[in-house]
Amino acid sequence: MKIKYGLIIKVIFLICILFMVSIFYNQISNFFKTTALVTQLLPSVPVKPLKYFSDPPVWEKIEYTAGDSIVKADLILPATIHKNGNPAILLSLGVAVNEPTNDVRLINLAEALSRLGIIVLIPWTETQKTHYLSSEYEVDALVNGFKYLESLPETKSDSVGIMGYCTGASMGLIAAADKRIRNDVRYVVSFAGYHDLKNFSKSILSNTAYLDSTTREWQPDPFAVNLVKRQIINSALPEKESEIFSNIDFSKTTLSDLKSFELSPSSDSVINLLFETDYSNVSRGIEKFPQKTQKWLEYNSPSYHNIHLLAPVFIMHDRADNIVPFEESKRMYNQISMYVPTEITIFDLFSNEIQLHEDESVKNNRIDLLSNALKLFSQLNSIIRVIFSN
Numbered sequence: 001m002k003i004k005y006g007l008i009i010k011v012i013f014l015i016c017i018l019f020m021v022s023i024f025y026n027q028i029s030n031f032f033k034t035t036a037l038v039t040q041l042l043p044s045v046p047v048k049p050l051k052y053f054s055d056p057p058v059w060e061k062i063e064y065t066a067g068d069s070i071v072k073a074d075l076i077l078p079a080t081i082h083k084n085g086n087p088a089i090l091l092s093l094g095v096a097v098n099e100p101t102n103d104v105r106l107i108n109l110a111e112a113l114s115r116l117g118i119i120v121l122i123p124w125t126e127t128q129k130t131h132y133l134s135s136e137y138e139v140d141a142l143v144n145g146f147k148y149l150e151s152l153p154e155t156k157s158d159s160v161g162i163m164g165y166c167t168g169a170s171m172g173l174i175a176a177a178d179k180r181i182r183n184d185v186r187y188v189v190s191f192a193g194y195h196d197l198k199n200f201s202k203s204i205l206s207n208t209a210y211l212d213s214t215t216r217e218w219q220p221d222p223f224a225v226n227l228v229k230r231q232i233i234n235s236a237l238p239e240k241e242s243e244i245f246s247n248i249d250f251s252k253t254t255l256s257d258l259k260s261f262e263l264s265p266s267s268d269s270v271i272n273l274l275f276e277t278d279y280s281n282v283s284r285g286i287e288k289f290p291q292k293t294q295k296w297l298e299y300n301s302p303s304y305h306n307i308h309l310l311a312p313v314f315i316m317h318d319r320a321d322n323i324v325p326f327e328e329s330k331r332m333y334n335q336i337s338m339y340v341p342t343e344i345t346i347f348d349l350f351s352n353e354i355q356l357h358e359d360e361s362v363k364n365n366r367i368d369l370l371s372n373a374l375k376l377f378s379q380l381n382s383i384i385r386v387i388f389s390n
Contacts, residue, residue: 030388033116034381038373040112050115055079057114066144069126069137073145076110076120077154085156087186087387088119088149092142092175094166095127095227118387121149133167133197133231133300142175150184161187161311161387166323169193170302173332177308185311187386192317194324195332196303197231198286198294204228205286206279209325215279221322222251229274235296236270236289237263250274266290303335312341314383319348345379347372 036053039045060075078086091110110120123145127138142162150157162185164172169190175181176188194200203209204225209218226249233245241263248258255275263271273285289297298304313336317329326346333344348368 030381030384033388034377034384037112037116037380037384038377040115041109041376042373044369050112054115057111057120062148064144064148066137066141069141071141071145072124073148074110074120074122074124076114076122078114078117078119080117081154082117082156085159086117086119086154087159087161088121088152088155089113089387090142090146090149090160090162090172091120091122092162092164092168092172093122093125093128094164094168095133116384119149119152119155121145127167127171132234133171136299138171139175139178142171143178143180146175146181146185158184159186159387161185161189163189163191164193165191166193170195170197170300173302173309173313174300174305176311177302177305179308182308182310187311187383188309188313189383190313190315190329190332192321192324192326193302193315193329193332195301195328195335197297197301199331200324200328201228201232201297202279202282202286203325203327205274206277206282208279209327210279211327211330218325219322220325222249224323226250232270232274232289232293236293237267241267302332306332306336307339309336309340312386313343314379315342315344316379317344317346319346343379343382345375347375 036050040048040050057079058077060077062073062075063070064073065071091106093106106122110122113120123141125138125141127133146160146162149155149160162172162176164170170193173188173190173193176185199210203218204220205228207218207220209216229250230246230248233242236242237245241261244261245258255272258271269285270289273282276282276285286297315329315333315336317324317326319326329344329346333342336342348371
C-alpha cells in the first residue's frame with residue numbers, strides 16, 4: 001500500500017492550524033471577558049458592556065446543611081447554562097459586609113461574574129451576623145457550600161473555585177486547604193485577607209504594619225480595632241468576663257473605664273495589652289497569651305493551613321487598606337508560593353475603585369487609575385484563564 005505523504009502532511013498542517021485558531025480564540029475570548037469584568041467592577045467607567053451583551057442572571061434563596069446547622073445563601077445562576085455545565089465560584093465574605101442582597105458592591109460583583117457564565121454562591125454565615133471569627137463553624141459552612149455547588153446539575157463539577165475578601169478571604173483559604181474539598185478546589189482568589197491572626201493583631205494593637213525588618217506607622221480603621229480586640233477578649237477571658245466587653249466600642253473607651261470591673265489577674269493583663277501601643281510590648285504580650293488563645297489564633301490563621309493547599313492562589317491587596325495591612329498579603333504570598341502556583345498584585349490607592357473597603361478620602365488621578373486598572377486587568381485575566389480553561 002502506497003503511503004500518501006502529501007495527504008498526511010496536509011492533515012497535520014490542518015490540525016496545527018485548528019490548534020492555533022483554538023488558542024487564539026481562547027485568548028481573544030478571555031480578553032473580552034476580562035475587559036467586560038473590569039469595566040463592570042470600576043465605578044468610574046461609565047460603559048458597562050456586560051449589560052448589553054448578556055442577559056440578567058437569576059437570583060435564588062437557598063439553604064444547605066453544615067453539620068447541625070442550616071446555612072442560608074444566595075445562588076446566582078447565569079441566564080444560559082451550557083450542556084456540560086458552567087464554572088462556579090463560592091464567595092466567602094468578610095465580617096464587614098451587609099447581607100448579600102443589601103450590598104451594592106456584592107450585587108455588582110456577583111452579577112458581573114454570572115453574566116460571564118459563572119454560577120455564584122454567597123453563603124450568609126454566623127461570622128457575618130455576629131462579627132466574631134470562628135473557623136470551626138465558618139469553614140464548615142464554606143466546605144459544605146462548596147460541596148453544594150459541586151452537586152448542582154448546572155455546575156461543571158471540576159471547575160469550582162473559592163473567592164473571598166477581607167476576613168472572608170482568610171476563611172476561604174482555610175476552607176480550600178480542608179481535606180474534604182482540597183482535591184476539588186480549582187483555584188482560590190484572596191482579596192485583602194490576613195495571613196496570620198497573631199501578626200494581624202500585633203499590627204492592629206500597635207498601629208504598626210511590618211514586613212520582615214521593615215516597619216511603618218499604620219492607622220487601622222476603628223471597625224478593625226474593635227473586631228480584633230473583641231476577638232482577643234472572647235478567646236482569652238473566661239466567658240463571664242468576656243461577656244462584659246462584648247458590645248464595647250474601644251474607640252470611645254479608655255483603660256480606666258475598664259478598670260472599674262473586677263477581673264482576674266490574667267484577664268487584667270489581657271485588658272492592659274489592648275491599650276498598649278508599643279510594638280515590642282504588644283509582641284511580647286501576645287506571646288504570653290494563654291495556650292488556649294494561642295491555639296485559637298493559630299487555627300484561625302491561613303498560615304497554619306496553607307501547607308495543605310493544592311489549588312493555584314491569586315492574591316490582591318491595596319496599599320491604602322486600613323482594615324488589613326497589605327503586608328499580610330505579602331507574607332501570604334511568600335509562604336503559599338512555596339507550595340502552589342501563586343500570583344500577587346498590590347494596588348496603589350485603589351480601594352475606592354475596587355470597592356473592597358470604601359474610603360471616600362482616597363481618590364485616584366487619571367494616571368493612577370489607568371495604571372491600577374491595567375494591574376487589575378492583568379490579574380483578572382490570569383484568573384479568567386483558569387476559570388474557563390478546559
